[in-house]
Amino acid sequence: MRKFFSRRLRELRTRDMERKAIIVLLIVMLPAFAFSQCRRFTKVSCIPALGEYIPNENFNSAVLIPGDQAELMMTFYAGQDYRVLICTEDILGEVDYTLSDESGKTIFDSKNMDRGFMDFSVAKTQQVKVNLSVPDRPSTNQLIHEGCATVLIGYKEKG
Amino acid sequence: MKNISLWIFAAALCLTLGLTSCGDVSKDDSLTKANTAADGQTEQQADRVKKIFYSIPSPVEMVSLIQDVGSRYDYSLLNKVENRTKYSSAKSKAVNLGIYGADLSYTSVFNQNQESILYMSCAKQLADELGVSSAFSNETIARVEENLENRDSLLHIITETFYELDAYLKENDRSNISAQVITGGWLEGLYLASKMVQMYGKGNELSDRIVDQRLALKDLISLNKAYNKDGSLDDVLMDLESLEAIYAEADAGGSVETQVAADGKVTLGGSPAAKMSDAVMDKLIVKTIEIRQKYVM
Numbered sequence: 001m002r003k004f005f006s007r008r009l010r011e012l013r014t015r016d017m018e019r020k021a022i023i024v025l026l027i028v029m030l031p032a033f034a035f036s037q038c039r040r041f042t043k044v045s046c047i048p049a050l051g052e053y054i055p056n057e058n059f060n061s062a063v064l065i066p067g068d069q070a071e072l073m074m075t076f077y078a079g080q081d082y083r084v085l086i087c088t089e090d091i092l093g094e095v096d097y098t099l100s101d102e103s104g105k106t107i108f109d110s111k112n113m114d115r116g117f118m119d120f121s122v123a124k125t126q127q128v129k130v131n132l133s134v135p136d137r138p139s140t141n142q143l144i145h146e147g148c149a150t151v152l153i154g155y156k157e158k159g
Numbered sequence: 160m161k162n163i164s165l166w167i168f169a170a171a172l173c174l175t176l177g178l179t180s181c182g183d184v185s186k187d188d189s190l191t192k193a194n195t196a197a198d199g200q201t202e203q204q205a206d207r208v209k210k211i212f213y214s215i216p217s218p219v220e221m222v223s224l225i226q227d228v229g230s231r232y233d234y235s236l237l238n239k240v241e242n243r244t245k246y247s248s249a250k251s252k253a254v255n256l257g258i259y260g261a262d263l264s265y266t267s268v269f270n271q272n273q274e275s276i277l278y279m280s281c282a283k284q285l286a287d288e289l290g291v292s293s294a295f296s297n298e299t300i301a302r303v304e305e306n307l308e309n310r311d312s313l314l315h316i317i318t319e320t321f322y323e324l325d326a327y328l329k330e331n332d333r334s335n336i337s338a339q340v341i342t343g344g345w346l347e348g349l350y351l352a353s354k355m356v357q358m359y360g361k362g363n364e365l366s367d368r369i370v371d372q373r374l375a376l377k378d379l380i381s382l383n384k385a386y387n388k389d390g391s392l393d394d395v396l397m398d399l400e401s402l403e404a405i406y407a408e409a410d411a412g413g414s415v416e417t418q419v420a421a422d423g424k425v426t427l428g429g430s431p432a433a434k435m436s437d438a439v440m441d442k443l444i445v446k447t448i449e450i451r452q453k454y455v456m
Contacts, residue, residue: 039326047319054219054311055318057260058341059326060212073381074214075374078432079224079364101417101427108425123418124428125371127378151212155220157227 038063038148046087046150049117053083053154061150064092067136071129072151078125083154085117086110086132089147096133102126213382215341216375217321218261219314221348221368222268228365230355232269237262238347238455243281245456249289250391253336254454256285257343260321265351267314272307279303279317286324289336294324334386342395343454345372345379350451353444361440369443370435373406398450405443409435 038061047055060072076082088095099108099118108118130151137145238258246252263278283295299320306312321344328337349372356366380399383392411433418426435443 039323039330042326043323047322052311054217054314055322056214057217057318057321057325057344058212058214059322059329059337060214061326061329062210062212064210068210070210070212072212072214073378075216075371075378076427077216077220077224077368077371078428080220103416105417107417107427118425120425120427122427124430124432125368125374126428127374128427151214153214155216157223 038150041089041148042087042150042152046085046152049085049087050083050152050154053081053156056153056155058153060152061148063146064088064095064132064134064149065144065146066092066134068134070132070149070151072132073127073129074153076122076126076128077155078122079157081119081121081156083117083119084108084128084130085152085154086130086149087116087152088134088149091145092134092147092149093137094135095149096135098131100129100131102128211385213378213385215345215379215382217264217318218257218344218348219264219268219318221352222261222265223314224365224368225265225351225355226268228355228359228363230359230365232271233354234266234271234274236351236354237265237274237278240277240281242455243284246285249336250339250394251454251456252285252289253339254343254346254395256282256289256324257340257345258347258451258455259285260317260340261344261347261351263317264314267310267317270308270310275307275313276304291324291327294320294327335389335391338383338386338392339395342379342383342399345375346447346451346454349447353447356440357444361437366435366440367432369440370409370433373403373409373411373433376403376406398453402443402446402450405439405446408439408442409433 039059042059042061056074062068062070064070084099086095086097095110097108097110098106100106107120132149132151134149238255243255243259246255259278259282263275263282266274266278279295279300283292283300286292286295299316302316303313306316321340324340325337328334328340349369352365352369356363356369359365376399380396380403383396383399386392387396416429418429420426
């Protein structure tokens with residue numbers, strides 16, 4: 001009888017250890033997989049939307065979760081046309097974004113837009129700021145929805 | 160025994176993932192603290208940071224302007240392909256990968272097919288040596304060869320290739336190498352424009368673009384500082400800051416005013432641009448050439 005209980009106890013411990021190992025693996029693997037998918041997501045789902053605009057060479061992508069914010073600074077040259085594209089995975093929901101000029105004035109606000117990109121010309125070279133904000137969502141459990149967000153910039157000579 | 164094996168397997172897998180996959184962006188060096196914990200948030204949510212990116216205009220934007228202003232193609236200005244074997248440290252390889260990338264954009268903008276293949280090959284070899292061969296795949300090389308006659312397609316392929324390279328480096332916690340590649344590309348663009356201004360004179364669109372680089376330089380310095388955790392970018396930063404000191408002598412220009420035309424087309428700015436005296440411009444050109452010469456050797 002004692003042997004039976006002892007064996008049973010060992011089996012339970014083993015199962016517990018296995019469960020813990022699986023949890024550790026999941027915790028480590030999920031963010032890594034999510035981020036490694038970011039490059040592919042950008043390549044497949046975002047870059048084609050730049051159309052005839054030549055993409056900038058900098059990779060501006062991050063794995064975000066509800067409540068996260070991101071900011072991008074870049075210089076835009078006079079005499080050129082630009083497309084700034086905000087590309088996010090559906091799991092993040094409706095990501096808010098704004099684009100402000102050198103004076104801090106908001107030029108584009110996603111709340112007033114019906115498309116995911118901003119096209120504009122530049123008459124004077126200046127620094128432009130893009131702000132992204134993932135809406136906070138109350139969670140009923142401990143699961144956090146994370147997804148990729150990318151800011152793409154394309155340019156073309158003024159037509 | 161079974162338990163130990165399981166834990167060893169888990170540890171090995173974690174280590175492998177840590178080494179091979181991209182780093183979690185929450186650990187990104189460029190991030191600055193912004194968010195604070197709020198009641199009810201999980202530990203992961205509470206420890207989030209605001210992600211700040213500094214994006215630098217691609218060299219192709221500079222070399223396109225060089226062609227637009229009517230400059231003649233000059234192969235002698237480019238970093239010699241034979242120099243490639245001189246680069247032994249990771250830093251010199253990374254900076255010169257950026258330099259060769261800008262040279263590749265230059266040859267492509269001017270439809271110099273033979274030279275474009277040479278510079279593509281140089282960039283590929285340096286990328287291979289830096290362990291970033293995936294960006295310059297055989298498929299990419301084949302696409303370049305197929306599109307040699309189509310300037311716009313070629314520029315798309317080149318910028319996409321360097322975008323892939325940057326993505327790979329950032330995903331693999333090698334952002335300091337990425338910063339060096341970007342710095343090399345930016346510096347070569349400035350160098351080529353400077354040489355053109357020396358040859359064709361000031362007071363044109365190209366010299367205005369050189370003046371405008373003060374803004375991109377500001378972002379480039381911020382980017383290098385963000386990725387300089389181990390001090391590996393100290394030298395690069397010192398060089399960039401020496402250029403910044405010269406730019407500080409220029410007039411920053413007027414404030415901007417954004418206009419929205421009746422058809423909804425938005426135009427950013429329109430007020431007086433930044434200005435630089437001839438003496439300051441000369442000083443800047445000399446310094447740019449000196450720094451670039453130090454990197455190409």
